[in-house]
Amino acid sequence: KNEVEQSPQNLTAQEGEFITINCSYSVGISALHWLQQHPGGGIVSLFMLSSGKKKHGRLIATINIQEKHSSLHITASHPRDSAVYICAVKKGGQFYFGTGTSLTVIP
Amino acid sequence: DSGVTQTPKHLITATGQRVTLRCSPRSGDLSVYWYQQSLDQGLQFLIQYYNGEERAKGNILERFSAQQFPDLHSELNLSSLELGDSALYFCASSVAIGSNTGELFFGEGSRLTVL
Numbered sequence: 001k002n003e004v005e006q007s008p009q010n011l012t013a014q015e016g017e018f019i020t021i022n023c024s025y026s027v028g029i030s031a032l033h034w035l036q037q038h039p040g041g042g043i044v045s046l047f048m049l050s051s052g053k054k055k056h057g058r059l060i061a062t063i064n065i066q067e068k069h070s071s072l073h074i075t076a077s078h079p080r081d082s083a084v085y086i087c088a089v090k091k092g093g094q095f096y097f098g099t100g101t102s103l104t105v106i107p
Numbered sequence: 108d109s110g111v112t113q114t115p116k117h118l119i120t121a122t123g124q125r126v127t128l129r130c131s132p133r134s135g136d137l138s139v140y141w142y143q144q145s146l147d148q149g150l151q152f153l154i155q156y157y158n159g160e161e162r163a164k165g166n167i168l169e170r171f172s173a174q175q176f177p178d179l180h181s182e183l184n185l186s187s188l189e190l191g192d193s194a195l196y197f198c199a200s201s202v203a204i205g206s207n208t209g210e211l212f213f214g215e216g217s218r219l220t221v222l
Binding site for chain 2: 033035041042043044045048086088092093094095096097098099100
């Protein structure tokens with residue numbers, strides 16, 4: 001059983017749509033990270049959360065510690081948002097990764 | 108530019124060989140993390156060093172080892188290479204105060220191909 005589950009696995013959206021990617025985890029965590037990986041392979045950290053909500057530009061990340069669930073929202077999606085989004089949780093010294101959500105935004 | 112430098116970017120070698128991947132963290136970051144990303148297993152955490160000492164170990168094989176030097180750069184050594192070791196190897200760094208990871212800054216990765 002994977003400690004981190006993401007949904008959906010694949011997502012196609014029209015430009016301008018509101019997008020939600022979900023992450024559920026089964027372990028107690030000290031922090032949750034949302035990562036973005038573009039087709040070239042590079043990884044960028046979008047958010048680190050331990051509680052509540054964070055916003056950066058058109059991106060919003062929320063976490064509910066009691067329900068062991070986090071969501072990443074993208075408002076007014078744009079083709080440049082096309083990437084794989086990966087949820088990662090940290091428990092003690094260990095990291096556990098979701099399998100990623102592949103997002104394609106069509107103009 | 109994340110400020111994390113990884114070399115080499117690409118590496119092709121043969122089974123049984125040994126390679127060394129290098130990572131220079133962001134200026135001021137004391138923690139270095141190594142991750143492996145393969146097509147069949149996704150991203151996996153290998154190992155973390157903090158200020159020269161091993162801090163946490165993940166799914167790192169016994170054939171692999173790492174160290175962090177006094178200047179805080181780190182090296183990941185992969186030996187007796189097998190076809191299944193072909194993957195992208197990422198290094199990340201963070202400030203990592205106490206148990207708080209802090210934001211992670213990733214290098215561009217080293218793509219290893221074992222033939």
